[in-house]
Amino acid sequence: MTNTRRLAAILVADAAGYSRLIGADEGGTLQSLRTIREELIDPTIAAHHGRLVKTTGDGLLIEFGSVVDGLRCASAIQAGMAERNASLPQNERIEFRIGLNVGDIVVEDGDIFGDGVNVAARLEGLAEPGGICVSARVQEDAAGRLDLVFEDMGKQQLKNTARPVRVYRVRGRELASGTIDAIQPALTLPDKPSVAVLPFQNMSADPEQEFFGDGIAEDVITALSRYPSLFVIARNSSFTYKGRAVDVKQIGRELGVRYVLEGSLRKSGNRIRVTTQLVEAGTGKHVWAERYDRDLADIFALQDEITEAVAISVAPAIADAEQQRAMRKPPESLDAWAAYQRGLWHSSRASTDDNALTQKFFQRAVDLDPSFAGGYKGLAGARGNASDFHGRGLLEALSATLALARRAVALDGADAEARSRLAGALYREGDYEGGLTEVERALTLSPNLADAHAVRGAILIFSGRPKDGLAALERSIRLDPRSPGLGGRLNQIALGLYLCQEYAAAVEAARHAIRSYPDYPLPYRWLAAALGQLGRIEEAKEALNKAMVIAPAGFDMYVRGRVPWMRPEDHGHMLEGLRKAGWRE
Numbered sequence: 001m002t003n004t005r006r007l008a009a010i011l012v013a014d015a016a017g018y019s020r021l022i023g024a025d026e027g028g029t030l031q032s033l034r035t036i037r038e039e040l041i042d043p044t045i046a047a048h049h050g051r052l053v054k055t056t057g058d059g060l061l062i063e064f065g066s067v068v069d070g071l072r073c074a075s076a077i078q079a080g081m082a083e084r085n086a087s088l089p090q091n092e093r094i095e096f097r098i099g100l101n102v103g104d105i106v107v108e109d110g111d112i113f114g115d116g117v118n119v120a121a122r123l124e125g126l127a128e129p130g131g132i133c134v135s136a137r138v139q140e141d142a143a144g145r146l147d148l149v150f151e152d153m154g155k156q157q158l159k160n161t162a163r164p165v166r167v168y169r170v171r172g173r174e175l176a177s178g179t180i181d182a183i184q185p186a187l188t189l190p191d192k193p194s195v196a197v198l199p200f201q202n203m204s205a206d207p208e209q210e211f212f213g214d215g216i217a218e219d220v221i222t223a224l225s226r227y228p229s230l231f232v233i234a235r236n237s238s239f240t241y242k243g244r245a246v247d248v249k250q251i252g253r254e255l256g257v258r259y260v261l262e263g264s265l266r267k268s269g270n271r272i273r274v275t276t277q278l279v280e281a282g283t284g285k286h287v288w289a290e291r292y293d294r295d296l297a298d299i300f301a302l303q304d305e306i307t308e309a310v311a312i313s314v315a316p317a318i319a320d321a322e323q324q325r326a327m328r329k330p331p332e333s334l335d336a337w338a339a340y341q342r343g344l345w346h347s348s349r350a351s352t353d354d355n356a357l358t359q360k361f362f363q364r365a366v367d368l369d370p371s372f373a374g375g376y377k378g379l380a381g382a383r384g385n386a387s388d389f390h391g392r393g394l395l396e397a398l399s400a401t402l403a404l405a406r407r408a409v410a411l412d413g414a415d416a417e418a419r420s421r422l423a424g425a426l427y428r429e430g431d432y433e434g435g436l437t438e439v440e441r442a443l444t445l446s447p448n449l450a451d452a453h454a455v456r457g458a459i460l461i462f463s464g465r466p467k468d469g470l471a472a473l474e475r476s477i478r479l480d481p482r483s484p485g486l487g488g489r490l491n492q493i494a495l496g497l498y499l500c501q502e503y504a505a506a507v508e509a510a511r512h513a514i515r516s517y518p519d520y521p522l523p524y525r526w527l528a529a530a531l532g533q534l535g536r537i538e539e540a541k542e543a544l545n546k547a548m549v550i551a552p553a554g555f556d557m558y559v560r561g562r563v564p565w566m567r568p569e570d571h572g573h574m575l576e577g578l579r580k581a582g583w584r585e
Contacts, residue, residue, distance in 0.1 A: 001107040001257075008063050009070035009138070010053065010105065010112070010120040011050070011079070013098045015058035016129035017508075021094065032094055033058065040080045048073035052114050063112060067102050070149065074098045074132050075170070082130065089188075099123030100134045119165060122158035124271070126167060126515050136166035153518055190478075194231035194257040197221045199242040200274065200396040200500050201264040211341040213265040214239070216274065219345065220261065220304070225416075225448035233257055234450040234480030235344075252281025255481065259287065270295055336369035343378045347406050358382040373412035380404035380421045384428070394557060398564070401425045409438075416446035424455045430564040432463035448482035457496075466496040487517035494526040498533075499570055504532040521551035526559065529577025540581035560585070 012550060015021070020154040021029040045052055045062055048069045053061040053546030064070035065477055085093040103116025112537065134142075139150045148170055155164035200213035218235050225232045225431035233255050241251060248260045271466045274540050277289035294301070343361035365375030383403040402425040408418035427435030436459050442452040453476035460469030474492050479488065490513035497506035510527035513520065524547035531540035548555050557563065561580065562571045575583075 003106050005104055005106050005114075007102070008065065008105050008112070009067045009100065009102045010116050011060070011064065011070050011074060011098060011100050012117075012120040012124040013060045013062075013074075013096045014056075016095045016097050018058040024091075024481060029094070030567070035093065036081070041077060044076045044080065045207065048076070053110070061112070061117070065103070066518030067138050068145055069143050070100050071132075071138065071146055071170075074100055075146075075436070078132060083254070086188075088355075095129035097124050097127040097129055098132045099125070099127055100132065100138050102135065102137050105295060111226055115161070117189070119158060119161060120495050121155075122161065122165075123167060126153070126156065126518070127169075128512070128515055130171040134168050134170060136168065139168045147330050156518060160193075187542070189258055189574065191255055193259070194233070195224065195259040195278075196233040196238045196251060196255045196257045197235075198251070198260060198262045199239050200262075200276070203264050203464040204268075205264040209577040211338050212272070213263075214268060214344070215338075215341045216262070218341070222446070223316075226447045227448075230448065231257070231430070232448040233482060234448075235483070236450075237480050240482045246423075247282050248279045248290075250285060256282060258296055268478060270297075271274070283498055290426070297582075314414055314422075334370050335363045336375065339365040339368060340372070340374045340378060341381070343375075355382055373408040373418055376404045376408035376411065377415065377418040377421045380408065380425065384424065394563065398425065398428055402429060414445060416442040416449050416452060419445065419450040420449060420455050423452070423459070427455070427459045427462065428563075428565045433457045436463075448479055450476045450483065451485075453479065454485065454492075457489075458565075461496045461499065462567065463518060464570075466499040470496045470500075473532035487513060488522070489522040490516065490525065491520070491522045494523055498530050499558075499573065501531065503530040503533045503577075507534070519550065521547055521554055522558075524550065525574075525578070528581040529574055532577040535580075537580075537582065544578065544581045544583055552570070560582070571585070 004200050004542055011398075016032065018029075021142065022429030025426050027160045039231040041060070042052070049065060049260060050069065050073055051063045053063055055061075055487035062073070063071075064073065078098065081094070081096060083138060085095065090458045099120045099122065101116055103114065103119065105114045105116050107180050123135060126162040132398040133153070134150070137181055145152070150170060151167040153167040153169055156167045157164045195442070197217050199217045202210045202213045206540065208531065221232060221235050224230055248262070251260050252258065258281060260279050260281050261276060262272060262279065267272045272295075273291065273293050275289070275291045279285065295323045334446055341359045343358050343365065345485065346355075347356040347362065359379060362375050362378035365372060366379060369375070383397050383404065395491070401421075405418065405422035405425045409422050412418060419438050423437075423439035423442060425435075439452050439459060442449060443456070446452065457469040457476060460466070460472060462469075467504060470493060471491055473496065477483075477489055480486075483489070494506050494509040496511060497503075497509055506526060507530045510523040510530065513523035514527065517523075528543035531537075559575070562568065566574075
């Protein structure tokens with residue numbers, strides 16, 4: 001028996017949810033995997049000079065002589081799978097997770113071994129279905145050589161590795177073939193006209209005008225969301241394309257919309273020019289375009305004009321609908337509005353430092369115009385988040401959040417976001433009925449408000465109706481797939497499944513949340529509890545340790561105490577799982 005040692009790029013892939021697919025249709029799943037191998041994977045490996053080392057049921061181990069070939073192969077496989085899955089229902093899709101590493105390997109009788117292989121396998125476990133995770137060395141070797149974007153996930157302590165490994169999530173696209181292919185699966189189009197509004201591009205030399213462009217786009221989103229006959233992607237998700245040159249077809253696939261609204265803004269003195277166009281994402285065809293020249297004082301009337309024109313152009317089905325206006329009271333001071341826009345930008349960053357800046361700018365909006373509801377509702381959300389970031393000052397934060405949300409609603413009862421904030425503050429005080437009443441009012445005002453669907457889901461879960469709550473959360477994520485609050489929503493799905501006693505599904509949901517947000521502490525607690533209930537004690541202990549180490553103050557707040565929005569029986573259910581995982585009071 002002989003063996004050799006060499007440097008190689010190692011790709012590990014497996015099919016997400018393989019056991020579920022086999023359980024639902026063993027014969028069909030195996031045949032689909034054979035077809036995928038024959039038509040996509042094997043030819044793609046050969047085209048990129050790879051060697052298929054072995055297969056393990058739903059898994060693949062592939063060796064490449066270069067990082068570039070390995071990444072090109074991984075991207076091509078995921079793009080091909082996205083295309084195959086586009087027309088399939090979610091529960092019938094086969095989605096691969098891929099990990100790619102470069103390191104020394106030992107070759108023995110055609111098989112390969114070593115730390116390089118082990119790290120690649122652990123990276124695959126961190127990847128989302130349809131996604132790719134790579135090590136820092138892969139990122140360094142590929143940077144500047146491929147049109148790919150690498151999102152830093154920080155250092156990860158991978159199982160059976162001596163030192164933490166810095167991990168990157170691949171988020172970009174490769175254009176070498178002359179086409180733009182999505183790495184992740186395309187989202188299915190809703191059964192109603194769907195639209196994403198991109199942030200308006202600032203064409204002025206003054207970077208301060210970025211906030212005016214963002215504000216116009218946000219107001220159009222808010223107004224379009226009032227139409228029950230439309231499906232409107234939330235601001236958080238559509239604004240992830242800000243500053244990026246992205247093809248509208250790609251946006252349509254990634255957000256699952258039929259139409260994309262884009263525009264630009266140029267400001268000179270007290271005059272503003274806005275150009276906007278509505279594009280059919282699937283074909284790139286321009287449905288409608290217009291240019292507006294207005295005094296800056298008419299900015300809110302301008303928003304109404306754009307909104308009405310877009311709404312009527314999206315589909316004939318809404319032409320006879322009531323022409324709803326934004327109905328939002330503009331602040332007396334445009335400086336207050338600009339401060340509010342800055343607060344929104346920092347709130348989308350979802351970090352401790354940015355949350356502090358968010359509070360600063362929303363407070364400035366309140367100080368500049370005390371009659372502007374936006375400042376109060378923004379500040380309510382930021383104050384509520386502060387206790388989650390720090391794990392302390394909960395009661396004070398709840399009281400402040402409730403007072404601010406009530407003030408926002410008092411100033412503008414037609415503001416659906418303000419009512420959603422009030423609903424969140426009420427249920428966190430333990431007032432489920434009051435929270436549900438307010439969130440239903442918010443959804444009546446704005447049926448597409450993702451935040452309201454998320455709050456409704458949380459209320460239903462914590463009030464003893466977890467199955468209904470899970471459906472509302474899924475709706476929220478579909479409306480806002482790139483929300484900065486996505487980590488919290490994924491965590492609530494895990495806890496909802498746990499409370500339904502669907503422990504295996506809760507484990508998968510918690511792991512999904514952790515793969516996406518490895519530094520977010522809450523999913524580790526539900527992962528530990530669910531694994532404890534399943535008797536998987538070693539894994540449970542590992543998750544429990546993570547939950548306690550990442551945020552010890554937060555762990556105490558949720559576990560040693562009982563937060564007001566969690567019923568005693570649900571808190572006891574959680575403790576039962578944590579005790580089985582090894583937790584001791």
